[in-house]
Amino acid sequence: MSQTEINHNGGDAKNIRNAASAGNAIEVRDLRKRFGRQQVLDGVTLDFPAGQITTIVGPSGSGKTVLLKHLNLLMRPDSGTIVIDNVEVTKLGATGLDAVREKFGVLFQAGALFDSMSIFDNVAFPLVEKTRLTRAEIAERVHETLKAVGLEGMGAKFPSEMSGGMQKRAALARALVRRPKILMLDEPTTGLDPSRTGAIHELIRRTQENFKLTAVMVSHDVPAVFQVSDRVAFLHNGRTHLNGTVAQVMAADDEVFKRFLAGKASGEENETALAG
Amino acid sequence: MAERLGALVIDSVVQLGAFVLFLVSAAFYVFFPPFKPRLWIRQIRIIGADSLFLIILIGGFTGMVLGLQGYNTLRRFGSDGALGTVVALVLVRELGPVLAALMIAARAGSAMAAELGAMQSTEQIDALTVMAINPVQYLVSPRVLAGVISFPLLISVFDVVGIFGGYMIGVGLMGAPSAAYFNGIADNMEWHDVMTGIYKALVFGVVVTWVCCYKGYRAERMATGVSRATTEAVVLSSALILAFDYFLTSILL
Numbered sequence: 001m002s003q004t005e006i007n008h009n010g011g012d013a014k015n016i017r018n019a020a021s022a023g024n025a026i027e028v029r030d031l032r033k034r035f036g037r038q039q040v041l042d043g044v045t046l047d048f049p050a051g052q053i054t055t056i057v058g059p060s061g062s063g064k065t066v067l068l069k070h071l072n073l074l075m076r077p078d079s080g081t082i083v084i085d086n087v088e089v090t091k092l093g094a095t096g097l098d099a100v101r102e103k104f105g106v107l108f109q110a111g112a113l114f115d116s117m118s119i120f121d122n123v124a125f126p127l128v129e130k131t132r133l134t135r136a137e138i139a140e141r142v143h144e145t146l147k148a149v150g151l152e153g154m155g156a157k158f159p160s161e162m163s164g165g166m167q168k169r170a171a172l173a174r175a176l177v178r179r180p181k182i183l184m185l186d187e188p189t190t191g192l193d194p195s196r197t198g199a200i201h202e203l204i205r206r207t208q209e210n211f212k213l214t215a216v217m218v219s220h221d222v223p224a225v226f227q228v229s230d231r232v233a234f235l236h237n238g239r240t241h242l243n244g245t246v247a248q249v250m251a252a253d254d255e256v257f258k259r260f261l262a263g264k265a266s267g268e269e270n271e272t273a274l275a276g
Numbered sequence: 277m278a279e280r281l282g283a284l285v286i287d288s289v290v291q292l293g294a295f296v297l298f299l300v301s302a303a304f305y306v307f308f309p310p311f312k313p314r315l316w317i318r319q320i321r322i323i324g325a326d327s328l329f330l331i332i333l334i335g336g337f338t339g340m341v342l343g344l345q346g347y348n349t350l351r352r353f354g355s356d357g358a359l360g361t362v363v364a365l366v367l368v369r370e371l372g373p374v375l376a377a378l379m380i381a382a383r384a385g386s387a388m389a390a391e392l393g394a395m396q397s398t399e400q401i402d403a404l405t406v407m408a409i410n411p412v413q414y415l416v417s418p419r420v421l422a423g424v425i426s427f428p429l430l431i432s433v434f435d436v437v438g439i440f441g442g443y444m445i446g447v448g449l450m451g452a453p454s455a456a457y458f459n460g461i462a463d464n465m466e467w468h469d470v471m472t473g474i475y476k477a478l479v480f481g482v483v484v485t486w487v488c489c490y491k492g493y494r495a496e497r498m499a500t501g502v503s504r505a506t507t508e509a510v511v512l513s514s515a516l517i518l519a520f521d522y523f524l525t526s527i528l529l
Contacts, residue, residue: 072406073405073406074402074405074406097408098408099408101405101406101407101408102408104406106403106406108399108402108403109399110398110399112398112399112400112402112403113400114400114403115394115400125407126407129407129409130407130408130409
């Protein structure tokens with residue numbers, strides 16, 4: 001099955017091709033994770049093509065947040081493999097993981113800005129801690145990045161003095177300031193009103209194009225998020241149920257996905273214990 | 277029943293292991309570059325300098341009570357000349373380290389647990405990790421180091437202020453002989469007594485910062501997570517201060 005074709009997995013991850021593709025920034029193979037009796041990821045297999053925005057959607061408990069935590073290396077899987085920028089990360093030690101972490105930036109659901117620092121210091125933080133740039137070079141890069149996310153001149157403010165949308169922009173600036181190859185976004189529009197949601201989606205699209213990024217986004221904002229996505233992966237019961245371009249997934253004749261889109265998730269889905 | 281008991285034992289051993297490894301890791305990263313003197317100084321200010329007023333206040337009142345009680349008790353035996361020795365020894369060997377440590381745990385320890393707990397619940401600790409910054413090295417090691425430096429200094433201040441508080445009440449108010457107060461201290465206080473207090477201060481500095489950082493760092497990501505972590509941090513560090521005090525006293529006597 002070609003990468004541009006839809007993967008209608010039907011719960012069998014092995015149906016998806018195993019061969020690694022040169023065009024993929026991230027490749028996930030048969031990923032499994034269990035918490036107690038709950039099998040949250042049950043053999044997820046998924047490719048994230050370089051230079052595209054792939055959005056992971058699915059009902060609560062489908063495992064999308066847990067999957068993202070594996071991709072940003074905050075969790076280790078029970079089994080399966082993850083290849084990020086041609087490095088297999090699941091067996092790496094602390095030093096190896098840190099080297100891979102240099103390649104991506106993460107926008108957390110709540111922004112995760114440091115309360116005690118100004119926006120300038122928040123954005124400058126990864127550069128101060130992890131590079132040998134001079135103060136002047138750091139200041140220039142921070143101003144440039146703040147300008148790119150529409151926060152020019154706001155560096156002196158503290159997170160508590162900013163609206164939710166502005167905090168998301170600042171957090172995005174911090175994720176981008178080291179010019180990563182990959183950007184991971186966890187529910188970037190949570191808690192925002194519809195107009196701010198649209199603005200953040202537009203910003204993500206523009207940023208991805210300007211910085212030529214591979215973006216992995218987890219979102220519940222369906223179907224609005226499809227407007228900024230190149231590809232969609234639909235997780236269901238811990239597996240990749242659908243995977244393809246937005247047009248392919250939207251055109252798929254799949255009852256589970258249609259029920260999800262219509263907001264008619266089954267009782268079983270709603271009762272799934274773990275958030276995801 | 278047996279299964280549950282087994283699971284409980286295993287869970288307790290795992291948690292104890294994680295608790296001990298947390299301290300080992302924090303201590304290791306104190307000596308492991310990159311060194312962050314800016315963070316050390318900030319934490320010394322928060323734990324040390326910001327606790328100074330409280331320590332002076334509590335130390336003063338503790339000494340005053342000792343002066344009052346000590347004078348009334350010693351006078352019955354005609355030994356009111358030993359007031360300075362009694363006040364100083366009780367403060368330096370026992371009350372100074374324990375009371376000051378309890379006060380610092382309540383003030384700086386609770387703040388430490390609450391701050392790290394809030395950072396955990398708002399994913400700030402995860403943010404450090406994904407930026408390839410070791411959160412234990414960045415957040416915990418400077419606090420443990422600051423505790424080791426600040427506690428002996430604060431406890432020394434507590435002792436000195438307490439001794440003067442005892443003098444103020446015992447000599448100034450109750451009429452104990454003035455010259456005997458400080459001469460008694462100089463004649464009877466040994467270097468070993470001072471070092472006993474310092475050893476205790478060092479251990480309490482580690483215990484309070486270790487427990488409070490651990491509880492905050494491991495706070496549950498829910499509405500009650502931070503408050504529970506803060507309460508547990510203060511209760512556990514207070515209990516451990518008293519337990520360690522007993523063992524240290526029995527070793528150092």
